[in-house]
Amino acid sequence: xxxxxxxxxxxxxxxxxxxxxxxxxxxxxxxxxxxxxxxxxxxxxxxxxxxxxxxxxxxxxxxxxxxxxxxxxxxxxxxxxxxxxxxxxxxxxxxxxxxxxxxxxxxxxxxxxxxxxxxxxxxxxxxxxxxxxxxxxxxxxxxxxxxxxxxxxxxxxxxxxxxxxxxxxxxxxxxxxxxxxxxxxxxxxxxxxxxxxxxxxxxxxxxxxxxxxxxxxxxxxxxxxxxxxxxxxxxxxxxxxxxxxxxxxxxxxxxxxxxxxxxxxxxxxxxxxxxxxxxxxxxxxxxxxxxxxxxxxxxxxxxxxxxxxxxxxxxxxxxxxxxxxxxxxxxxxxxxxxxxxxxxxxxxxxxxxxxxxx
Amino acid sequence: xxxxxxxxxxxxxxxxxxxxxxxxxxxxxxxxxxxxxxxxxxxxxxxxxxxxxxxxxxxxxxxxxxxxxxxxxxxxxxxxxxxxxxxxxxxxxxxxxxxxxxxxxxxxxxxxxxxxxxxxxxxxxxxxxxxxxxxxxxxxxxxxxxxxxxxxxxxxxxxxxxxxxxxxxxxxxxxxxxxxxxxxxxxxxxxxxxxxxxxxxxxxxxxxxxxxxxxxxxxxxxxxxxxxxxxxxxxxxxxxxxxxxxxxxxxxxxxxxxxxxxxxxxxxxxxxxxxxxxxxxxxxxxxxxxxxxxxxxxxxxxxxxxxxxxxxxxxxxxxxxxxxxxxxxxxxxxxxxxxxxxxxxxxxxxxxxxxxxxxx
Numbered sequence: 189x190x191x192x193x194x195x196x197x198x199x200x201x202x203x204x205x206x207x208x209x210x211x212x213x214x215x216x217x218x219x220x221x222x223x224x225x226x227x228x229x230x231x232x233x234x235x236x237x238x239x240x241x242x243x244x245x246x247x248x249x250x251x252x253x254x255x256x257x258x259x260x261x262x263x264x265x266x267x268x269x270x271x272x273x274x275x276x277x278x279x280x281x282x283x284x285x286x287x288x289x290x291x292x293x294x295x296x297x298x299x300x301x302x303x304x305x306x307x308x309x310x311x312x313x314x315x316x317x318x319x320x321x322x323x324x325x326x327x328x329x330x331x332x333x334x335x336x337x338x339x340x341x342x343x344x345x346x347x348x349x350x351x352x353x354x355x356x357x358x359x360x361x362x363x364x365x366x367x368x369x370x371x372x373x374x375x376x377x378x379x380x381x382x383x384x385x386x387x388x389x390x391x392x393x394x395x396x397x398x399x400x401x402x403x404x405x406x407x408x409x410x411x412x413x414x415x416x417x418x419x420x421x422x423x424x425x426x427x428x429x430x431x432x433x434x435x436x437x438x439x440x441x442x443x444x445x446x447x448x449x450x451x452x453x454x455x456x457x458x459x460x461x462x463x464x465x466x467x468x469x470x471x472x473x474x475x476x477x478x479x480x481x482x483x484x485x486x487x488x489x490x491x492x493x494x495x496x497x498x499x500x501x502x503x504x505x506x507x508x509x510x511x512x513x514x515x516x517x518x519x520x521x522x523x524x525x526x527x528x529x530x531x532x533x534x535x536x537x538x539x540x541x542x543x544x545x546x
Numbered sequence: 547x548x549x550x551x552x553x554x555x556x557x558x559x560x561x562x563x564x565x566x567x568x569x570x571x572x573x574x575x576x577x578x579x580x581x582x583x584x585x586x587x588x589x590x591x592x593x594x595x596x597x598x599x600x601x602x603x604x605x606x607x608x609x610x611x612x613x614x615x616x617x618x619x620x621x622x623x624x625x626x627x628x629x630x631x632x633x634x635x636x637x638x639x640x641x642x643x644x645x646x647x648x649x650x651x652x653x654x655x656x657x658x659x660x661x662x663x664x665x666x667x668x669x670x671x672x673x674x675x676x677x678x679x680x681x682x683x684x685x686x687x688x689x690x691x692x693x694x695x696x697x698x699x700x701x702x703x704x705x706x707x708x709x710x711x712x713x714x715x716x717x718x719x720x721x722x723x724x725x726x727x728x729x730x731x732x733x734x735x736x737x738x739x740x741x742x743x744x745x746x747x748x749x750x751x752x753x754x755x756x757x758x759x760x761x762x763x764x765x766x767x768x769x770x771x772x773x774x775x776x777x778x779x780x781x782x783x784x785x786x787x788x789x790x791x792x793x794x795x796x797x798x799x800x801x802x803x804x805x806x807x808x809x810x811x812x813x814x815x816x817x818x819x820x821x822x823x824x825x826x827x828x829x830x831x832x833x834x835x836x837x838x839x840x841x842x843x844x845x846x847x848x849x850x851x852x853x854x855x856x857x858x859x860x861x862x863x864x865x866x867x868x869x870x871x872x873x874x875x876x877x878x879x880x881x882x883x884x885x886x887x888x889x890x891x892x893x894x895x896x897x898x899x900x901x902x903x904x905x906x
Contacts, residue, residue, distance in 0.1 A: 224874065225872075253870075254867045259825045260818070260823070260828065261614075264818075265610050269603075269867055273867065287730055377710050534724035546711065546715035
């Protein structure tokens with residue numbers, strides 16, 4: 189196609205032109221964000237990691253970012269824009285950027301791309317994600333122990349495998365410590381919308397939930413829980429420490445900094461290659477925020493022990509015996525789920541009520 | 547003493563000039579805003595307005611202007627017909643979604659058959675979907691006197707739920723590993739709304755937008771129906787005496803705007819977007835309302851306004867990437883544009899007079 193050649197030609201020309209003056213010592217890294225950098229959750233943590241890259245490499249690196257980029261044609265334009273402006277490495281940090289990233293990557297074979305949470309890779313496109321479900325196991329344990337109404341509310345974003353995996357992991361571990369626990373799930377169909385998230389939290393609280401778990405990025409559910417009084421929450425993606433010690437009793441923190449620094453270094457050294465990275469608590473991509481004093485000491489100790497067991501690889505959150513919601517067998521005694529099953533998880537485990545939206 | 551004096555007749559000169567003055571005022575105030583954020587205001591304004599058109603990479607951005615502007619113009623043209631007659635379709639976003647669903651639905655139903663007939667069928671289905679969705683508020687209004695503003699707006703949220711349901715269920719890509727979203731129509735030749743000439747950004751949606759501008763111009767200026775639309779808006783009582791049937795007008799205006807919004811959605815889903823996904827809609831239906839007013843509800847004005855809005859979007863993203871401007875600042879900048887336009891609109895009907903009022 190003509191455009192492909194034109195763009196590739198421009199990219200090559202730019203690389204040559206910049207090679208003399210700039211690119212020799214400066215690596216340009218671009219970041220595309222789905223929310224605002226001030227969301228206090230998902231995008232905030234990606235931006236913190238961007239700042240960590242700047243700190244690590246100083247003058248050797250230049251970073252650029254564009255926030256609030258809608259998934260679809262806008263994303264494709266913004267990614268192209270970064271590649272045209274001479275980015276060497278581009279992180280696209282939302283699932284919906286998958287096809288746009290692949291499309292742009294075809295036109296710029298010399299630029300490296302890193303797509304978060306997707307499954308499509310190419311010569312110059314890597315994917316990376318975090319095993320958030322490990323953090324969910326810790327949350328589930330605390331939630332099961334702490335709930336008095338035995339109703340745990342869960343704000344889902346989109347019914348994609350990543351989110352369903354989190355719900356299952358939290359439920360399995362809550363059930364383990366509290367056989368009477370019940371999950372109520374509300375789907376917000378957004379990653380970031382404080383108004384919708386607050387509404388979802390209020391609905392769940394009205395239905396008797398005294399623990400709210402969220403898979404959306406804003407602090408609005410925290411605020412709703414605080415207003416309601418006796419409800420506890422967990423920080424999502426970011427620590428959300430401003431709501432500690434209560435309602436926020438702990439959190440799952442995405443720590444992208446080590447990965448972003450390593451990948452930038454790889455581009456600088458010329459050792460970058462396309463990989464699929466899925467790291468959890470062990471390598472430090474998933475962090476558990478400080479468990480506050482609102483949680484009794486023995487529950488805290490239990491949660492931390494679980495965390496350590498997952499970090500060392502001694503325990504897997506999806507260990508049998510487990511059945512699917514429809515009663516069919518999922519995992520036999522002692523069997524653990526393989527990554528393929530986890531990556532495409534599209535069913536609830538036994539005991540969760542309701543159905544995954546279709 | 548400064549006061550406002552009503553003009554005996556709306557000023558034609560001001561009506562033409564206010565959009566330009568509003569753009570200039572936005573540039574000045576926006577520049578001040580960027581300066582307080584510690585950015586070079588001249589550089590920022592230049593990046594937003596100049597870079598996409600004449601900058602180093604204009605060869606890529608100019609086609610993108612068409613891609614971004616076409617759905618805005620197509621929807622705004624439809625809306626302007628109703629707005630002129632005082633019929634307020636606020637739900638174009640919903641009609642846009644439904645048009646995309648019906649259009650993509652026809653395409654996906656034929657997969658993987660290749661035939662030239664598929665794309666034209668998708669176009670018809672897209673227009674029909676948008677039309678049908680707009681008929682709901684239209685019929686409710688003509689039959690039961692409901693308020694079309696509320697009904698059409700509420701139906702946007704219904705359409706969004708349908709979109710989510712389709713992305714997760716019926717239209718989900720069977721080869722998508724359980725992830726939501728349909729097959730990518732860009733990879734299905736018969737259903738792909740590809741660029742007509744590679745590298746120009748010109749796809750069928752752009753062609754349709756231009757045709758809509760011409761049709762709307764002819765309709766409003768040369769056709770009885772257009773005359774009735776204008777008359778109803780400007781002098782409803784006179785319109786009644788002239789034999790205008792309000793119900794027919796409502797059905798026509800809502801239907802036409804729905805069909806055009808549906809077309810816009812269909813061209814978007816089969817082209818630039820490629821996929822039915824939960825977040826498919828990005829607010830074109832609402833932005834088009836701004837475009838319609840920015841363009842003075844005039845077909846040519848809408849064409850220019852659509853281009854201007856597209857420019858601020860694309861230039862805004864470039865300014866974010868190059869200068870590190872926050873996206874909120876860009877949104878404020880776009881908001882200023884509408885604010886100044888509406889504020890300066892006052893000068894069309896009033897003039898500023900200095901001194902004491904004359905005693906009549």
